[in-house]
Amino acid sequence: MFKEFAKWLKTLKNEGVDHISVEERRAFLKMGLVITGVYAGGSLLSVVSRVKEVYADIPDYVGHYPYKPHYTMVLRVDRCIDCERCMEACRKTNHVPPYGWRTRILEQHLPKGDHQWERRFMPILCNHCNEPPCVRACPTKATFKDKVTGIVRVNIKKCIGCKACVAACPYDMRYFNEEKRAIDKCDFCWESRLSKGIFPTACAQACPAGVRIFGDLSDPQSRVYQMVHDPQRALWVLRPETGARPNVFYTIH
Amino acid sequence: MVTAVQLKRGKLILLFLVSLCLLGVGVIMGIRSFLVGHGEAYGVSREIPWGILISTYVFWAGLSCGLSVTSAVGHLLHNRPLGAIGARSVFLAIATIFAGFLAIGLELENPWRLPIWVALSPNLRSNIWWMGTLYTVYVILLLLEFTLMTLGKHKASARTGLLAGLSDIAAFSNLGAVFALLAAHPFWYGTYIPTFFIPSALMNGAAAIIFFTWLAYRLSEREMEPEVVQGLQVAGKIYGFTIAICIFFLGWKIAASIAGKPYGSWEAIMALLKGPLAFNFWVFEVCLGLVIPLLVIIGVRARDINAMAYVGGLSLIAAFVMRYDQVVAGQLVPHYAHMHIYGLPQYYHYAPSLCEWLIVIGSLGLFGALFAWGEMAFKGHPPVHH
Numbered sequence: 001m002f003k004e005f006a007k008w009l010k011t012l013k014n015e016g017v018d019h020i021s022v023e024e025r026r027a028f029l030k031m032g033l034v035i036t037g038v039y040a041g042g043s044l045l046s047v048v049s050r051v052k053e054v055y056a057d058i059p060d061y062v063g064h065y066p067y068k069p070h071y072t073m074v075l076r077v078d079r080c081i082d083c084e085r086c087m088e089a090c091r092k093t094n095h096v097p098p099y100g101w102r103t104r105i106l107e108q109h110l111p112k113g114d115h116q117w118e119r120r121f122m123p124i125l126c127n128h129c130n131e132p133p134c135v136r137a138c139p140t141k142a143t144f145k146d147k148v149t150g151i152v153r154v155n156i157k158k159c160i161g162c163k164a165c166v167a168a169c170p171y172d173m174r175y176f177n178e179e180k181r182a183i184d185k186c187d188f189c190w191e192s193r194l195s196k197g198i199f200p201t202a203c204a205q206a207c208p209a210g211v212r213i214f215g216d217l218s219d220p221q222s223r224v225y226q227m228v229h230d231p232q233r234a235l236w237v238l239r240p241e242t243g244a245r246p247n248v249f250y251t252i253h
Numbered sequence: 254m255v256t257a258v259q260l261k262r263g264k265l266i267l268l269f270l271v272s273l274c275l276l277g278v279g280v281i282m283g284i285r286s287f288l289v290g291h292g293e294a295y296g297v298s299r300e301i302p303w304g305i306l307i308s309t310y311v312f313w314a315g316l317s318c319g320l321s322v323t324s325a326v327g328h329l330l331h332n333r334p335l336g337a338i339g340a341r342s343v344f345l346a347i348a349t350i351f352a353g354f355l356a357i358g359l360e361l362e363n364p365w366r367l368p369i370w371v372a373l374s375p376n377l378r379s380n381i382w383w384m385g386t387l388y389t390v391y392v393i394l395l396l397l398e399f400t401l402m403t404l405g406k407h408k409a410s411a412r413t414g415l416l417a418g419l420s421d422i423a424a425f426s427n428l429g430a431v432f433a434l435l436a437a438h439p440f441w442y443g444t445y446i447p448t449f450f451i452p453s454a455l456m457n458g459a460a461a462i463i464f465f466t467w468l469a470y471r472l473s474e475r476e477m478e479p480e481v482v483q484g485l486q487v488a489g490k491i492y493g494f495t496i497a498i499c500i501f502f503l504g505w506k507i508a509a510s511i512a513g514k515p516y517g518s519w520e521a522i523m524a525l526l527k528g529p530l531a532f533n534f535w536v537f538e539v540c541l542g543l544v545i546p547l548l549v550i551i552g553v554r555a556r557d558i559n560a561m562a563y564v565g566g567l568s569l570i571a572a573f574v575m576r577y578d579q580v581v582a583g584q585l586v587p588h589y590a591h592m593h594i595y596g597l598p599q600y601y602h603y604a605p606s607l608c609e610w611l612i613v614i615g616s617l618g619l620f621g622a623l624f625a626w627g628e629m630a631f632k633g634h635p636p637v638h639h
Contacts, residue, residue: 161364
């Protein structure tokens with residue numbers, strides 16, 4: 001039996017490792033997760049260098065929460081394995097067309113010196129900024145900041161399609177949805193889940209490695225509050241220089 | 254008193270008909286884009302949402318601003334030579350702004366929602382809202398000014414013209430702020446664009462009045478009246494002076510974008526200086542738009558109308574490219590640059606689609622048709638003697 005197996009193996013064409021497709025990689029990683037268990041898998045994949053870790057400045061606006069609940073997301077990027085389940089869940093839950101996306105995962109190659117680098121996956125989504133440039137740019141208030149939750153939402157009937165909000169977003173988080181004839185973006189699953197009492201967001205629910213922690217930043221008992229208010233934790237936001245004051249935080253561990 | 258003029262209409266009619274055909278093609282392409290979706294018809298993307306139709310709008314709006322302000326300056330200073338070309342300036346300001354409205358109207362995904370929600374749900378913090386409102390005021394004032402001018406009510410027309418010029422400075426500067434107040438794009442962000450827009454509009458407006466007055470007389474095969482020649486010579490001086498100002502602005506913009514290698518701005522200026530927009534920048538913006546016109550105007554001491562018309566016409570093409578570069582360069586740098594993102598391009602890519610080009614040509618058609626019709630309907634905009 002082993003001889004036949006060896007023979008079969010020899011007939012296989014060497015495809016090299018340079019062109020492994022995303023699907024194959026994802027399938028492999030999923031298999032690994034099933035075998036070792038979600039937590040063991042997470043631990044194995046988080047065995048990464050900590051050479052670049054620093055205690056980042058906690059943004060100055062942390063501590064001021066004008067909304068109740070003040071929805072936020074904390075992303076533990078060193079846990080992300082690029083399985084893209086969050087993206088799939090988002091697509092299905094929010095009916096995102098194939099030409100658009102509300103969330104995606106970027107691949108970082110962090111330099112370690114001497115031509116070496118460390119791979120890290122960085123999920124991105126709407127940052128639901130405290131000072132959203134998209135909301136300021138919109139001439140008709142089609143995009144607005146929810147006065148209760150702080151979620152940046154879109155009233156599709158008011159959208160004239162000027163794409164000013166798309167140009168204004170520092171995070172590339174908006175696209176024009178041809179079916180809706182309006183701009184579409186992440187709304188922390190407000191329409192599809194939160195407004196119906198379903199918690200948390202689809203992406204946070206789907207993540208097998210606990211990367212996405214969703215919660216209320218104004219609630220001292222919430223996990224996100226405790227993570228964001230931990231001075232020992234390296235915490236950062238994306239493109240702080242734009243002054244948007246994002247509500248999506250990045251951390252490790 | 255208006256001087257009686259004899260003009261031959263053959264070439265103007267031909268221009269009118271050809272322009273109408275171009276306009277028709279543009280409108281058909283615009284309707285097609287609504288049917289198949291802009292995502293299919295246009296080359297824009299979520300990364301570069303504003304393309305050649307936006308820059309075409311800025312181009313026409315800039316010309317309109319320059320033309321109306323030149324006319325308003327004539328009123329303000331009681332400048333007789335500028336007054337002689339005032340009627341055409343105002344009419345061309347109307348024609349150019351409508352050409353711009355066509356481009357922006359076909360660029361919007363849902364233009365029919367614009368008048369409803371701009372009125373019912375205004376966002377007073379939005380530059381686009383202010384721009385739209387100020388342009389509405391501007392167009393009304395401009396049409397009123399031209400009507401009063403045609404009726405011979407020159408005093409009222411001059412006052413309205415001043416208000417039109419002021420409203421357009423506010424409107425066009427606001428258009429600059431549509432870009433300049435977006436911190437997401439460091440190359441745009443700051444005071445440069447809203448301020449640079451005004452001298453650049455004057456530069457383009459002066460070139461336009463010289464070129465199109467010259468063209469109008471060529472097409473109608475008649476001699477230019479001495480006061481019109483004088484008016485164009487004054488416009489030539491304004492043209493030369495504003496070119497010098499624009500060179501000054503551009504020089505400091507380049508310096509500010511290079512010194513200290515500021516993130517985002519540096520990459521964008523490199524796209525212009527030696528990147529994907531370098532040909533546009535050096536050949537069109539710098540040579541055709543600034544250096545050659547300035548040298549020619551200095552060389553002929555702003556007296557030779559033919560020479561100034563040639564460089565003025567070429568510089569209008571350069572102005573179109575300049576607006577394109579301004580709009581596109583600001584969006585070329587990827588959002589997540591400098592974050593070690595694997596597979597991120599150095600620059601985003603944008604190339605206008607055929608549909609976009611045909612709409613641009615359609616807007617040119619609308620302008621051409623209005624220009625030719627205006628020459629015929631208003632008898633070559635004869636110089637008015639107060």
